[in-house]
Amino acid sequence: MSKEQDATIFEEQARVLAHVTHPGDQYIMRLHAPKTAARAKPGQFVHLRVSPERPLRRPISIMLTDPEHGTIDLLYKAIGEGTQLLTERKAGDLIPMLGPIGVPFDLSDHTKRYVLIGGGVGIPPMIFAADQLQGKADCILFAGSEVEFPFALKPSTTLLPGINGNAILTIRSLEERGIPSRLASNAGLYGCYEGHVPNLARDYLQALRPDERARCVLLSCGPHPMLHAVAKLGRELEIPTFLSLEEHMACGIGGCAGCVVKTLEEGQEKYRRVCVDGPVFAAELLPEFA
Structure with missing residues (x-):
């Protein structure tokens, strides 16, 4: 770890402020962690000690921050013993935490159009990126899930090129701030594109004028098969891609x-x-995704 990175990682006793259960064993946890909230960037994560009985920590991506109030929001899914133990933490509990960790997405070029593609528990960094890009650069978010989305949804009032009329739902908190989004699922969820989320993004990108597509950058997080598809999409359309x-x-x-x-x-x-x-x-640096 470089000295620069070491200087920006903090150990905090994060206090649980809220812990909400959603369908599909999904949980959203809000923590009071002011040092991390003040410095975190999209793509970074925290390392939580899920239980006093489990010394090994669990990495969880940051979904949102509120530096003014010193809070961070995390979305995770209970898929193993560690995250199952994390579900038992209640408001008021203190959780030992390291953060923010890692190299974030580069969102500095505001002339670009950022196309954000998230799947499952890989959606949080995309939410964070959209939040940080609001009012600074064009962005659009595509999210895929095989269980109900843990967000308030609404029919979109924004028409998007290449997107058929069945994909009408959008993430309400983003739509209300002028950030377009669309959802994909293979589980027959109402208002969602039927299929994998990279294919939904492909329909959109192929419908853009060449000059508009040339401005795009793909940012993605999610399961490895999804990342393989996103990397392939970026290669085929000659769009810079970051995973x-x-x-x-x-x-x-x-x-x-x-x-x-x-x-x-x-x-x-x-x-x-x-x-x-x-x-x-x-993506071009990762032989696995070539």
């Missing part, structure tokens, strides 16, 4: 090298740690 990888982590701060991924940089194979050298990488 946030979700890997099993032990230390979460670069010490154990338990989350390495192979990269190809200037013709040389290297192994980078997802936790601190990522989790965001340019």
Whole structure:
């Protein structure tokens, strides 16, 4: 871990302010963690100690921050013993936490149109990116899930090129702030595109004029099969693509090298740690997604 990264990772006793259950074993937790809230950027994550009985922490992507009130929001799914223990934490509990960790998405070029593609628990970094881009750069969010979305939804009033009339639902909190979004699912969810979310994004991108498509950048987080499809989409349409990888982590701060991924940089194979050298990488650097 570099000295710069070390100086921006903090250990906090994060206090649970709210913990809400959603369909499909999904949970949204709000924590009071002012140091992390003040510095976190889209694509970064926190490393939580889920229970006093479990010393190993769990990495969870940051979905939103409120620096003024010192809070962060996390969305996670209870899929293993660790996250199942996390579901038992109640308002008022203190959770040892490291954050914010990792290299975030680069959102600095406001001449670009950011196309955000999230799947399942990979949606939170996309929500965070959309929130940070509001009023600064064009962006659109496509989200995919096989269970009910844990957000308030509404029919969109924004027409999007290439999107058929069946995909009408949008994330209400984004739509109300002028950020367009559309949803995809293979579970027959009402108002959603029937199919995988990269295909929904493809329909949109292919319907754009060439000059509009040339401004686009793809940012994505989600399951590896979805990331493979997004990387392929970026190659086919010659659009710069950046992926946030979700890997099993032990230390979460670069010490154990338990989350390495192979990269190809200037013709040389290297192994980078997802936790601190990522989790965001340019797709072109990842042979797995070539």
